[in-house]
Amino acid sequence: MPTTSEYLLLFRGTQWYKGLSPAEIQKVMSRWRAWYSALQTQGKMKGGLPLLSEGKVISGARGRFVTDGPFSESKEAIGGYFLIGVDSLEEAIDIARQCPGLEHGAVVEIRPVAQECAASEFARQNEGRYANA
Amino acid sequence: MRTLDSSETSEISKTQSSEMPGVVEDLFRREWGKIVATLTRIFGIERLALAEDVVQEALARALQTWPYYGIPENPSAWIMRVARNLALDQARREVRFRNKQEEIAGFFERSFGDPPVAQDEIEDDRLRMIFVCCHPEIPQEAQVALALRTLCGFNVSEIANAFLTSEAAIAKRLTRAKQRIRAARITFEIPAGPELTARLNGVLQTLYLLFNEGYKASGGDRLIREELCHEAIRLTDLVAGHSAGNRPQTHALAALMYLNAARLSARTDSEGHILRLKEQNRSRWDKSMIAKGMFHLAQSAAGTEVSVYHLQAGIAACHCAAPDAKSTNWPQILSLYDRLVELDDSPIVALNRAVAVAHVHGPAAGMSAVKSLRDRRELQSYYLLYAVLGEFEAQLHHAEAAATYFRRALKQTGIASEQHLLRKRLRECEKQMASAVTAS
Numbered sequence: 001m002p003t004t005s006e007y008l009l010l011f012r013g014t015q016w017y018k019g020l021s022p023a024e025i026q027k028v029m030s031r032w033r034a035w036y037s038a039l040q041t042q043g044k045m046k047g048g049l050p051l052l053s054e055g056k057v058i059s060g061a062r063g064r065f066v067t068d069g070p071f072s073e074s075k076e077a078i079g080g081y082f083l084i085g086v087d088s089l090e091e092a093i094d095i096a097r098q099c100p101g102l103e104h105g106a107v108v109e110i111r112p113v114a115q116e117c118a119a120s121e122f123a124r125q126n127e128g129r130y131a132n133a
Numbered sequence: 134m135r136t137l138d139s140s141e142t143s144e145i146s147k148t149q150s151s152e153m154p155g156v157v158e159d160l161f162r163r164e165w166g167k168i169v170a171t172l173t174r175i176f177g178i179e180r181l182a183l184a185e186d187v188v189q190e191a192l193a194r195a196l197q198t199w200p201y202y203g204i205p206e207n208p209s210a211w212i213m214r215v216a217r218n219l220a221l222d223q224a225r226r227e228v229r230f231r232n233k234q235e236e237i238a239g240f241f242e243r244s245f246g247d248p249p250v251a252q253d254e255i256e257d258d259r260l261r262m263i264f265v266c267c268h269p270e271i272p273q274e275a276q277v278a279l280a281l282r283t284l285c286g287f288n289v290s291e292i293a294n295a296f297l298t299s300e301a302a303i304a305k306r307l308t309r310a311k312q313r314i315r316a317a318r319i320t321f322e323i324p325a326g327p328e329l330t331a332r333l334n335g336v337l338q339t340l341y342l343l344f345n346e347g348y349k350a351s352g353g354d355r356l357i358r359e360e361l362c363h364e365a366i367r368l369t370d371l372v373a374g375h376s377a378g379n380r381p382q383t384h385a386l387a388a389l390m391y392l393n394a395a396r397l398s399a400r401t402d403s404e405g406h407i408l409r410l411k412e413q414n415r416s417r418w419d420k421s422m423i424a425k426g427m428f429h430l431a432q433s434a435a436g437t438e439v440s441v442y443h444l445q446a447g448i449a450a451c452h453c454a455a456p457d458a459k460s461t462n463w464p465q466i467l468s469l470y471d472r473l474v475e476l477d478d479s480p481i482v483a484l485n486r487a488v489a490v491a492h493v494h495g496p497a498a499g500m501s502a503v504k505s506l507r508d509r510r511e512l513q514s515y516y517l518l519y520a521v522l523g524e525f526e527a528q529l530h531h532a533e534a535a536a537t538y539f540r541r542a543l544k545q546t547g548i549a550s551e552q553h554l555l556r557k558r559l560r561e562c563e564k565q566m567a568s569a570v571t572a573s
Contacts, residue, residue, distance in 0.1 A: 017196055018189070019288065020288070021162075021286060021287055021288035021290075022161035022164070022165040022192055022286035023159070023162050023287075025161055025193065025195070026156070026160060026161035026162075026192075029195055029196040029199055030156065032200035033200040033203070033204070035200070036201060049201055050197045050198050050200075079197060080197065
């Protein structure tokens, strides 16, 4: 059992910074940068990237439907993510609370990354045996 | 001729942010002012809002990406490049701007070079923007709001905080200003010929107002107020550094701003309480700002005209030049006030003159100078009148009369730091009165 678990922090909302002044944007940006770097230094950052709000949504059998982003609910749209490795959900929550966008209306969603489930682990371990049978 | 670089000013007058190595504290604001001005020239003054949207979006892109990828080597060029792409997108989308594409691309190309050849163009555009914001067709309070918005990158809530008014009121002022620009067909250009002098006077007056708004110690967030002073200085430097604005009067205004702003941080103690001039720790005065002020003062001496800015700068220079309160050249200050009251009949100037009179000829003379104030009625509700009278009475050892004035002054001001000083003075008087009673 690994002692750390992975969590995905999803930053929701791409409108919250629209009304900020240049000075505020710079302040939030530099705090966000400092936050990211600190997690890197502590070895907790497994990867993170910003997402543009344009894009496509594919659905339907064989991808019949291709619709345009940005997504109708811009409050829900994901603007970026961090993948972090920490000891507990509590620690992940503490980290998420430091998001500099929160005070301006950004929303952080924490999703634990699922461990490989028992059934598929069993299948993988026995893969060779069944193949040879 | 360029006198001072605006980036130098902000470096000297402010401490660098430690949060962000490699990025100057006011970078986004500076870039905002520059790019908004240039895009406004390209898109047309009636599309000011479009220029603002483009720059806002460019800065938002920096917010979205720099935290992950780090700060670009040349942050300003990065923002410029993104703004160029967004402006080009806009030009492609709107039929009426199709012909602007070349102009946009051309301008930004020139601004990326090393040295950027577009430097002069940017300066011209910013000066054009200053002339638009300070156009006499726009009501003056709206001029200040517009300048803070378009040139300094303040948003509505920041302007409202600075002026202790509601966001709705500021939004209304901005809307009205933009309507005036359209209705009066204000053009985006630097005035020339005989018009220039009158328009330049308007610009200086608005910048002076902006500075005063920040300088006066009345309520509100101290840091925001100091920022107003720094922005006013930055804009005045810009005007003084441009051939169209490089006049003795402009330098006099710059001198008065530097020489007063240099003493800003020494004006209050660690708890934010007001310190009187004689109580201030003069080693906390900003020496580099004083030096710049003196430099501008020297520049302002060209020509024969003596403006109110010259006289006020001269008075501030007398204070800055004195190593301690005792060695202040009060006779010189009084003679400057004597000339100032001839140009400016405001009762507040006359009240300040009375203080100088008291320093030169004693408190009784100061008292009669106040009593002979022509427009004393206008001052009836002005707390400083009573504070000054209280000081004079206290110096004359009339503790009871002084206490009465200080109490009256206390009633007239709602500002905590002013009240604190007045209460302190009142207590001192009451102590004197008590000991006088014991003695007799």
